[in-house]
Amino acid sequence: MRLPQRTDREVDLPRPLPGGHSNVSPAIAVRDLTFCFPDRDLPALRNVSLEIAPGEFVLITGSSGSGKSVLALAMAGYIPHVVEGTLTGEVRVRGAATTQTPLCELAVTISLCQQDPEAQMCTLTVEDEVRFGPENLALPVAEVLRREETALAAIDCLHLRGRETVRLSGGEKQRVAIAAMLAMNPGVLILDEPTSNLDPDAASEVLLAIQKLIRDRKVTLVIIEHRLSPLLPMADRLIVMEEGQIRLSGKPDEISRQYLALLQDKTDLPAQFSRPRMETSEQSPVVLEVRDLRFKRGDVEVLHSISLAVRQGELVGIIGANGSGKTTFLECLAGLNQPDSGDIEVRGANTRRVKVSTIARDIGFVFQNPNHQIFEKTVGEEVIFSARNFGLDPGVTAAAAHRVLTEFDLIAYEQFPPLRLSHGEKRRLNLCSVLPHGPGIIMLDEPFIGQDPLNAARIMAAALRLKNEGFTVLIVSHDIDMVFRYSTRIMLFEAGSILVDDVPHEARRRIRQIGKTSFLPEEP
Amino acid sequence: MIVKFQETNSFLHRLNPVAKFSVVVAYSIIVFLLASLRLELLCIASIVAMERITGGRQVLAFLLSRFVLVLVAVIFIMQAIMTRSGTVLISIPLYFTSLDVTEAGLLNGAVLAMRFLSVVLAGALFVATTNPVDFVYSLMLVGVPYRFGFMVILAMRFATVFEQEAKTLVNAQKMRGLNVDEAGVRGLLRCIRCTVIPLIVCALSRVDNLVVSMEGRAFGSQKSRTFVAKAHYGLLDKTLILASSVMALLVLLDLAFGWYPLPQLLPYR
Numbered sequence: 001m002r003l004p005q006r007t008d009r010e011v012d013l014p015r016p017l018p019g020g021h022s023n024v025s026p027a028i029a030v031r032d033l034t035f036c037f038p039d040r041d042l043p044a045l046r047n048v049s050l051e052i053a054p055g056e057f058v059l060i061t062g063s064s065g066s067g068k069s070v071l072a073l074a075m076a077g078y079i080p081h082v083v084e085g086t087l088t089g090e091v092r093v094r095g096a097a098t099t100q101t102p103l104c105e106l107a108v109t110i111s112l113c114q115q116d117p118e119a120q121m122c123t124l125t126v127e128d129e130v131r132f133g134p135e136n137l138a139l140p141v142a143e144v145l146r147r148e149e150t151a152l153a154a155i156d157c158l159h160l161r162g163r164e165t166v167r168l169s170g171g172e173k174q175r176v177a178i179a180a181m182l183a184m185n186p187g188v189l190i191l192d193e194p195t196s197n198l199d200p201d202a203a204s205e206v207l208l209a210i211q212k213l214i215r216d217r218k219v220t221l222v223i224i225e226h227r228l229s230p231l232l233p234m235a236d237r238l239i240v241m242e243e244g245q246i247r248l249s250g251k252p253d254e255i256s257r258q259y260l261a262l263l264q265d266k267t268d269l270p271a272q273f274s275r276p277r278m279e280t281s282e283q284s285p286v287v288l289e290v291r292d293l294r295f296k297r298g299d300v301e302v303l304h305s306i307s308l309a310v311r312q313g314e315l316v317g318i319i320g321a322n323g324s325g326k327t328t329f330l331e332c333l334a335g336l337n338q339p340d341s342g343d344i345e346v347r348g349a350n351t352r353r354v355k356v357s358t359i360a361r362d363i364g365f366v367f368q369n370p371n372h373q374i375f376e377k378t379v380g381e382e383v384i385f386s387a388r389n390f391g392l393d394p395g396v397t398a399a400a401a402h403r404v405l406t407e408f409d410l411i412a413y414e415q416f417p418p419l420r421l422s423h424g425e426k427r428r429l430n431l432c433s434v435l436p437h438g439p440g441i442i443m444l445d446e447p448f449i450g451q452d453p454l455n456a457a458r459i460m461a462a463a464l465r466l467k468n469e470g471f472t473v474l475i476v477s478h479d480i481d482m483v484f485r486y487s488t489r490i491m492l493f494e495a496g497s498i499l500v501d502d503v504p505h506e507a508r509r510r511i512r513q514i515g516k517t518s519f520l521p522e523e524p
Numbered sequence: 525m526i527v528k529f530q531e532t533n534s535f536l537h538r539l540n541p542v543a544k545f546s547v548v549v550a551y552s553i554i555v556f557l558l559a560s561l562r563l564e565l566l567c568i569a570s571i572v573a574m575e576r577i578t579g580g581r582q583v584l585a586f587l588l589s590r591f592v593l594v595l596v597a598v599i600f601i602m603q604a605i606m607t608r609s610g611t612v613l614i615s616i617p618l619y620f621t622s623l624d625v626t627e628a629g630l631l632n633g634a635v636l637a638m639r640f641l642s643v644v645l646a647g648a649l650f651v652a653t654t655n656p657v658d659f660v661y662s663l664m665l666v667g668v669p670y671r672f673g674f675m676v677i678l679a680m681r682f683a684t685v686f687e688q689e690a691k692t693l694v695n696a697q698k699m700r701g702l703n704v705d706e707a708g709v710r711g712l713l714r715c716i717r718c719t720v721i722p723l724i725v726c727a728l729s730r731v732d733n734l735v736v737s738m739e740g741r742a743f744g745s746q747k748s749r750t751f752v753a754k755a756h757y758g759l760l761d762k763t764l765i766l767a768s769s770v771m772a773l774l775v776l777l778d779l780a781f782g783w784y785p786l787p788q789l790l791p792y793r
Binding site for chain 1: 657674677678680681684685689692693695696697698699700701702703717718721722725726729730733734735736737738739740741742743744745746748749750751752753
């Protein structure tokens with residue numbers, strides 16, 4: 001995910017002055033904007049003022065719930081046209097006030113591409129998806145086809161024509177979603193966390209597409225992102241939001257330094273795992289043993305001859321491209337997928353011979369989407385849900401639930417509806433809710449997706465704490481830096497096989513040796 | 525057994541979806557208005573044969589599936605025992621009364637069961653040989669409002685997503701110790717509650733994303749929209765549409781004016 005730096009020679013746009021002040025009329029002007037959702041007491045945006053010059057590339061970051069996506073919705077006109085709430089102040093896009101301009105007119109000047117490309121695709125083929133906007137504008141067929149060609153070419157996706165959207169990879173989906181927005185021919189494009197769901201290779205594809213966009217098109221670009229490092233060299237300005245306000249704004253390198261310092265003040269996560277691999281010795285009992293595991297989906301074998309043993313107290317970081325078999329592997333360990341051949345033993349019990357609910361006593365599995373694991377009306381009930389299903393003593397369970405809610409800083413929400421928690425809080429609740437019944441193994445599937453650095457650090461700190469208490473932790477993640485920094489063992493999956501399975505420094509050497517450099521952490 | 529579109533290049537696949545649809549509609553009207561066992565059996569045999577010519581095997585597999593056979597048997601038995609007129613063939617004594625199976629009852633049951641089968645199989649053949657997206661686009665091109673058309677396209681787009689999501693939810697429940705195979709109404713209700721609520725939450729969040737995506741691309745801003753895709757109507761397609769419409773109309777008119785005695789069953793006289 002390392003990209004060349006942007007140079008002024010590559011673009012023919014008026015260059016904004018440092019700090020975002022330009023001598024030309026702004027592409028977006030936000031003046032004293034305050035917005036409050038109907039069911040909330042505190043405003044999501046508070047007196048935000050901001051000007052973005054034509055052709056400027058602005059990077060926006062900040063913690064989850066800081067108002068970044070709300071600002072994007074306001075800039076693109078969805079607030080107030082689609083999203084209800086109380087709005088004061090104004091947003092002007094190329095001089096037109098968003099409150100006075102119909103959304104369909106704004107749609108040809110500003111486009112917003114959302115975080116999850118899967119959720120925003122509304123047709124079944126790549127061509128239909130890219131044509132969708134121009135066709136809605138009732139443009140002549142020739143113009144629709146011209147826009148389709150130009151938009152796909154702009155991000156090097158012409159080869160995707162003829163493909164079904166459902167069969168695209170994560171990176172391809174995101175690029176097609178961007179192309180679909182570009183086909184509207186907007187002057188301003190907003191991308192909300194365009195790489196958050198993607199593996200390093202797919203993220204690189206999208207970032208290269210973004211780079212091409214900056215180089216080739218006269219488009220004003222606003223990107224909301226937590227992963228700053230690949231985009232910082234290309235950005236003209238970095239904005240940091242906090243509690244609905246702009247906290248920092250200015251030159252990317254300078255602001256990123258200040259932001260990192262702010263984050264470090266708030267995080268109690270050690271810079272490096274203090275005693276790597278000391279607690280896990282050859283004497284620690286094996287809690288997971290996999291022998292020659294093969295698993296098929298339909299006629300296609302998706303896991304090929306996997307053998308390994310995981311000992312108590314290990315923190316295993318599992319990395320690999322989307323579709324390489326990481327989640328399927330976790331599902332096999334949990335007994336949700338029965339192997340076509342080979343055996344899996346969880347604490348000595350063969351997964352073929354025991355029910356999933358029995359395995360679930362030993363394995364706490366936190367799924368990728370937090371909403372998939374929320375079943376109860378209150379946070380307190382949610383935490384004791386598993387223990388109650390296992391028929392554990394209510395008194396002991398209640399005490400355990402209280403302890404984990406306190407540890408994970410969720411005790412204040414005990415009587416709160418879990419679905420109203422923020423994404424980061426839901427993630428912590430998911431982890432809390434698999435602990436009270438005392439499983440020895442915790443499996444986390446992509447726990448850092450959509451998390452700001454602070455929340456990601458909180459989850460990692462929790463995983464480290466569990467590891468230190470003797471739990472075995474398996475983490476599937478695309479956050480290569482986080483995985484390498486804190487895991488005691490790294491597994492690299494590729495096409496259903498484990499290419500590398502070793503301690504971090506050795507894994508790093510071997511991954512470099514086989515040329516999979518996108519799965520290496522960034523050098524400090 | 526679920527019948528799905530299977531892409532090949534048979535003559536049925538090449539027909540315009542609207543032409544095929546009009547044939548299925550006319551055929552269903554005619555089959556419903558005529559009560560001839562021989563005609564129905566001929567229709568069923570023709571449908572199966574037509575599918576074999578196109579190289580497919582889904583319709584026959586569907587016909588022989590347990591679901592269809594049970595449904596056909598239920599329709600036949602219900603009609604056979606509910607129709608009281610005609611010569612009694614068998615009388616089954618019950619506690620309070622007796623159950624008479626009559627000749628007319630058997631005939632009625634057979635006709636209705638075969639009627640159901642012939643209409644359902646025609647639908648299955650249509651589904652197996654028609655790309656659903658082409659069908660919806662063809663309907664929009666002949667004047668069906670595009671907002672309705674895209675509802676169907678969105679349903680198709682997200683059907684697989686929700687199916688996958690439902691599986692994940694069941695897995696998540698199992699991993700939280702919920703016995704999804706628990707017998708009894710209570711267990712079933714609990715399982716449904718734990719699946720439906722998260723599924724609705726996920727669906728609503730997708731709706732929010734879709735609204736932003738579609739509104740942001742001016743969906744619904746114009747009364748009509750451009751369609752790059754064009755529907756092709758060959759001579760055969762036009763002939764089929766005309767012929768099927770005329771036939772259905774003639775049968776309806778005949779039923780109203782009684783020009784020619786169409787085969788009917790006693791209960792319908």
